[in-house]
Amino acid sequence: MTSKGLADAFRAHTLNLHHKIVDFNALNSIPESHAWKPQGFDHYPTRGGDPEAVPIIDLTEENAPELIGHACKKWGVFQVINHNISKSLLDDVEMEGKRLFSLPMDQKLKAARLPNGVSGYGVVRISRFFPKCMWSEGFTIADSMVEHASQLWPNNYQKFCDTIEECKKEMNNLAHRLMWLMLGSLGITQKDIEWAGPNGKVEGGDDALQMNSYPACPDPDRVMGLAAHTDSTILSIIHQSNTSGLQLIREGGSVWITVPPHPGALVIHVGDLMHILSNGLYPSVLHRAIVNRTQHRLSVAYFFGPPVSVKVSPIKKLVDECHPQLYRPITWSEYLGIKSELFDKGLPSLRLCSSQSRFTDVNGDDY
Ligand SMILES: O=C(O)CCC(=O)C(=O)O
Numbered sequence: 001m002t003s004k005g006l007a008d009a010f011r012a013h014t015l016n017l018h019h020k021i022v023d024f025n026a027l028n029s030i031p032e033s034h035a036w037k038p039q040g041f042d043h044y045p046t047r048g049g050d051p052e053a054v055p056i057i058d059l060t061e062e063n064a065p066e067l068i069g070h071a072c073k074k075w076g077v078f079q080v081i082n083h084n085i086s087k088s089l090l091d092d093v094e095m096e097g098k099r100l101f102s103l104p105m106d107q108k109l110k111a112a113r114l115p116n117g118v119s120g121y122g123v124v125r126i127s128r129f130f131p132k133c134m135w136s137e138g139f140t141i142a143d144s145m146v147e148h149a150s151q152l153w154p155n156n157y158q159k160f161c162d163t164i165e166e167c168k169k170e171m172n173n174l175a176h177r178l179m180w181l182m183l184g185s186l187g188i189t190q191k192d193i194e195w196a197g198p199n200g201k202v203e204g205g206d207d208a209l210q211m212n213s214y215p216a217c218p219d220p221d222r223v224m225g226l227a228a229h230t231d232s233t234i235l236s237i238i239h240q241s242n243t244s245g246l247q248l249i250r251e252g253g254s255v256w257i258t259v260p261p262h263p264g265a266l267v268i269h270v271g272d273l274m275h276i277l278s279n280g281l282y283p284s285v286l287h288r289a290i291v292n293r294t295q296h297r298l299s300v301a302y303f304f305g306p307p308v309s310v311k312v313s314p315i316k317k318l319v320d321e322c323h324p325q326l327y328r329p330i331t332w333s334e335y336l337g338i339k340s341e342l343f344d345k346g347l348p349s350l351r352l353c354s355s356q357s358r359f360t361d362v363n364g365d366d367y
C-alpha cells in the first residue's frame with residue numbers, strides 16, 4: 001500500500017505553522033514561547049493508578065471481542081496484549097526513533113517537513129491551534145520515506161526504512177483485525193461496509209506513522225508535550241515504550257487519567273471516523289501527552305483510515321427511527337481539511353442532530 005492519497009490530502013490543506021522547532025538540547029530553562037503556565041493549559045486535575053484503569057485486553061482470550069466492544073463504548077480506548085507484533089520489532093522501531101531524534105538539529109532539519117507536506121521532521125500539525133509551542137518534536141511517514149531518511153543518513157538509511165516498512169505492515173494487519181473486532185461487537189460485518197474488500201481488507205486504505213519525541217524537561221508542569229486532541233482516524237495504535245506520559249479523559253469525565261505503560265501492550269484509540277461509523281456509539285478519545293523531568297519519552301503512533309476519497313458515514317444497520325443518523329457522510333480527505341480549519345469543532349460541525357439522546361446498540365446495551 002502506498003499512502004500517496006493521504007499525503008495528497010494533507011497537501012491540499014497547507015498549514016501555516018507559526019511555531020518553529022527548537023533545539024531542546026540547547027535549552028536549560030523554559031523559554032516564554034514554551035511556558036504554558038502560569039496561564040494554565042487546562043482545568044482538569046490528574047489521576048493515575050486509579051482502580052478504574054484503561055482496560056488491558058488479551059487478544060488470545062475468547063471474550064476479547066466483547067471486552068473490546070465494552071471498552072470502545074465506555075472508554076474510547078484500550079490496551080492490547082498478545083497482539084502478534086513482536087517485541088523485537090517494537091524495540092527496533094524505538095531504537096530507530098532514538099537514533100533519529102538524537103541527530104544534531106541541523107541534520108534533522110535537512111529532512112524538515114515542507115509547509116505543504118505531511119512527511120518529515122517538524123512540530124506536530126495541531127500546533128497552530130495553540131498560542132504556545134509544545135515540548136516535543138516529531139517525524140511523520142505518510143508517503144515514501146527513502147527521500148527523508150537519506151537526507152538524515154546519506155549512507156546509512158536502509159535499516160531505518162526496512163524497520164519502518166515492517167512496522168507499518170504489521171500495524172496495518174493489526175488495525176484491520178481490530179477494526180473488525182470493534183465493529184463486530186456492534187453486529188457489523190464486512191458486508192455492511194461498501195469500501196471493505198474481500199477478506200475484510202480495506203482496499204487502498206491509507207495510513208501514516210508518526211514518531212513523537214518528548215525531551216526531558218526541567219519544569220514539566222509548565223509545559224505541554226502534545227496538547228489535547230482526538231485522532232482523525234478510524235483507529236490509532238500507539239506504542240508508548242516504558243515511560244508514561246499519555247493521558248486521556250473519559251467521555252463526560254473531568255480528570256486526566258494516565259495510561260500506564262504495560263510491558264508489550266499497545267494502546268488503541270477510537271478515532272473520529274470510527275465515531276462516525278458507529279453513529280456515535282463509540283466516542284473518539286480525547287488525549288494528550290505530558291513530559292517527564294528526567295526521562296526522554298518516545299512514542300510511535302500508527303494512524304489507520306479508509307481510502308481517502310470514499311464516503312464514510314454512519315453504518316446503515318445502526319440507524320433507524322429511534323437512532324437517527326448523527327453525522328453526514330464525508331471522505332477522509334474532506335475531514336482532514338475540516339479538522340485543519342476547525343480542530344475540535346470539526347467533528348461537531350458534521351452533526352445532523354444536535355440533541356444528545358441516549359442510545360441502545362444492536363446488542364441491547366445502553367450507551
Ligand atoms: O505520545 C503519545 O503517547 C500520544 C501520541 C498521539 O496522541 C499522537 O501522535 O496523535
Ligand SMILES: [Fe+2]
Nearest residue numbers: 229230231287
Ligand atoms: Fe493522538
